[in-house]
Amino acid sequence: MKHIVIADQECPAETSKIARAYGVGLECTTFYDTNYLEEHPNGIAQYLQTIGNFPYLSMHGPFTGLSTGVRDRLIRAVTMRRYLEACETARKLGVRDIVIHNNYYDYCAPRNVWRENTKAFFADLLEAIRDYDVRFHIENTLERDGELIAEIIQNGGSPKLSMCLDVGHAHGMARDAMPPLEWISSYRDMIGHVHLHNNHGQRDEHNNLQNGTIPMEKVLEALELYAPDANWCIECGLPHQDVTESLNYLVSLGYLKKKEKCCE
Secondary structure: OEEEEEOOOOOOOHHHHHHHHHHHHEEOOOOOOOOOOHHHHHHHHHHHHHHHOOOOEEEEOOOOOOOOOOHHHHHHHHHHHHHHHHHHHHHHOOOOEEEEEEOOOOOOOHHHHHHHHHHHHHHHHHHHOOOOOOEEEOOOOOOOOOHOOOOHHHHHHOOOEEEEEEEEHHOOOOOOOOHHHHHHHHHHHEEEEEEEEEEOOOOOOOOOOOOOOOHHHHHHHHHHOOOOOOOOOOOOOOHHHHHHHHHOOOOOOHOOOOOOOOOO
16 A cells, blocks of 8 residues: 555544554545535634644545536536535645545436546546646445446546545445455556445445454455555544554554554
8 A cells, every 4th residue: 555544534633643643644534525614714724733744644525415427517517616626625735635426326317428427527627637736536435336437537547537445335335236356356556545444235334444244354455466556544433443443453464553552
């Protein structure tokens, strides 16, 4: 892996202490809410003051209600605006890597319509961000496989687009879905970012890495083999328990060295 981060879970004061103790970075989820900066005009400055200096940060971009491929042009226009606003937030945070959702689900549009709309959307987006030093990682949510995301990346032909494989979503959010190990072996170095959490194959539980039926040790080995330059983000639900247990799990497997006693 290139970097390991933990999601800040919208409580950066708490999670930044945990991240610092283990020598990992932070994935900023605080600004995925598009209302946040309207309600907190000094939010970015306050966030940076809260977390202090980190060697690596990523961020989760906006996703609620957004879609790149639906028939409604106004929704696509709002989606573009929100992604460009995310670029500005990333610039102010000093972040390069931005996770966004593909937001495709069956019946959101005929598959061929969605495909063409999305190709055009990302062509326009890549043109609009040509002067930004950012990279968008397109995350799977309800997709049964990565065909459409892979097609977007291939069609874009840009280092500013890659796949974010959410291992928990692949295992627990879509029926008859391609399992995580198959995603990894199929899409390999298209995967630039990974969300790691576990579940029992029925819903999106966001458990710690050992609590579920995903064969996590094999998943991590496959990521190192097929997508060695991907960033890993632990995206578990409870900062004190789940994230710390997951970090200790990575320590036990040799992916991390715990640097100091973690804050209780």
